[in-house]
Amino acid sequence: MPIIFLIFFLGGCPAQQKKILIERIVPTRTGAGIKLSGPAVVESIFVRHGDQMVFQRKIGEKRESLLVDFNWEKGESYTFDIKTGDTTLSKKTIPFEKPLPFELGKDDLGKPGGGVEIAEIDKWSKKLYEDLDVSAQNRIGVAGFDQTVRVYDIRGRLIWRHKIPAGVARCVKFSASGDYLLAGEASPEGNIYSFWSATGKLCWKYATAKDLGTSKTTYYGHQPKVCSIAIVGERVYVGATMTREDYLADRDRKVKYWPKKGIIYAFELKTGRLLWRFPATGLLDTAPLRVSVDAHGQYLVFGGWGGSANGRVRQRYPENTLYLLNAANGELLWSYFVPPAGKYGFGSASIGSGCNISPNGKYVACCSMDGRLFLFDIRGCAEKKIPRLIYEKAVSMPLSVSGIPIYAYGGKVFVDNEGGVLLTIGRTYIAPAGKGLAKAPDVKHPRENSLIKLDRDGTISWIWPARGPIETPCLSRDGRYLVVSMCHNYITRSKDMAGIYCFDLKRPGGGPNKLLWFYKMEGIGIAGATGKKRYPRTCRLRRRGD
DSSP: OOEEEEEEEOOOOOOOOOOOOEEEEEEETTEEEEEEEEEEEEEEEEEEETTEEEEEEEEEEEEEEEEEEOOOOTTOOOEEEEEOSSOEEEEEOOOOOSOOOEEEEEEEEOOOOTTOOOOOTTSSOOOOOOEEEEOTTOOEEEEETTTEEEEEOTTSOEEEEEEOSSSEEEEEEEOTTSSEEEEEEESSSOEEEEEETTTTEEEEEEETHHHHOOOSOOOGGGSOEEEEEEEETTEEEEEEEEEOOEEEEETTEEEEEOOEEEEEEEEETTTOOEEEEESSSSOBSSOOOOOEEOTTSOEEEEEOOSOSTTTTSOOSSOTTEEEEEETTTOOEEEEEEOOOOGGGTOSOOOOTTOEEEOTTSSEEEEEOTTSEEEEEEOTTHHHHOOOEEEEEEESSOOEEETTEEEEEEEEEEEEOTTSOEEEEEEEEEEOGGGTTTOSSOSSOOTTTTEEEEEOTTSOEEEEEEOSSOEEEEEEOTTSOEEEEEEOOBTTTTBOTTOEEEEEETTSSSSHHHHEEEEEEOSSEEEEEEEOOSSSOEEEEEEEOOO
16 A cells, blocks of 8 residues: 655646646635646746736746746636647636645655554554655655655655665654755664755764664564654754563553653754753653754753553653753753543553644643643743643543543644644543453544644633544644644544645634635545745645555
């Protein structure tokens, strides 16, 4: 089952030579996308509104898809003339009503290796964790499960690729200038790579296995892996971890659990020189799945994930804790302990990927796995070294259904410069107190698979109930557009909702009013990223078939 790589224009909202036609014209947020029925040498393009010329440009390239930028008006039609050398193609549109997605290119990536399972709709996990990022020059970086890091141009043409020796590519991130692409892997070495993004030349690499150790297993999940990369200015911040399988004695039986090792790094962007690591000596005994750094490079925040066997293993760095570091030197400024919801059998409550710091460095938000949201004001925390909690809110707490406790997993978090929080809530699971009562939940939690916006005081301003799990939500740099990919729903055993959803967060009204468009996929949505320039693009990975 191949992985499909797609590039879209984020609209916010053709024996005998075949005759080339204008196949379709799609209104986008800043103009229109044009799809020809086949490749043709396009000399120039003109767009008219009645007798008025609203756009004209010389192209001089062989193209099959084109983008034009102009301000169209709702309810108006436009005439497109495309000169292709020996002829001029002309087409008048139906009235433009709303922005739509326009596909610019796609590519078939390689098949996953290492015995990775296919994403069956009756399974809880998709088993795939590709990652994407878009540079300031609109290059697209892809980390693939086929042991390959790739870079494409905005038309989907492959610029270069790098095959890693073993394991899988795990994450990618461009520097702010777009000159460097940082990539992390899960492998026996657990390398982080720095490439010159234009050519793929390797600038430097660092093996996290030197600190985390390595594993003889060929399973990528139990090898050292780079989980998260953040780049601010001339510094690269990395979270890395390694998981292994072990057993605990529980009365007269052994219980399987997964101990963790973790570490946070700061590197110099251009040289790879190690600036600091946290902890300075030893390792975390939990996994830092996500590191978040403010735009000024003052603070770094991460949360623990796993390693305590639901609270039965005592940890030096507890998984149910939020940690705030001085991003300049790695000093721990404060930590905040999240008490578990013991009523439902939770002995611990991981944070994992559910943490974020506002761009201006004033607020930190985190969500525990049991659906509680915490917002902190971190102004002045460097001096006081005491967390200042603004509110704690049970956005999606566990509940009992027919005597079986269920909960919806706390997901990704974004906090803006005013303290507003955007939160995703994930799948429904059986709480620890329900272990043995059922193999899987028969009903979904009311807040399952939701997108939720909260104001600074914790008031929920709107909710968008999704019909499937939201994967890797990605927010545009200006905070206006949110794009999420959606995979299959294992409870309803369906994937008809799988695809890409684009929201304009500035539109008035509730969550459904903010949805600009939906692009249905043949397979499931896995990962994505938005562009950094004025005209944002979005890229998506999908898994074809089931």
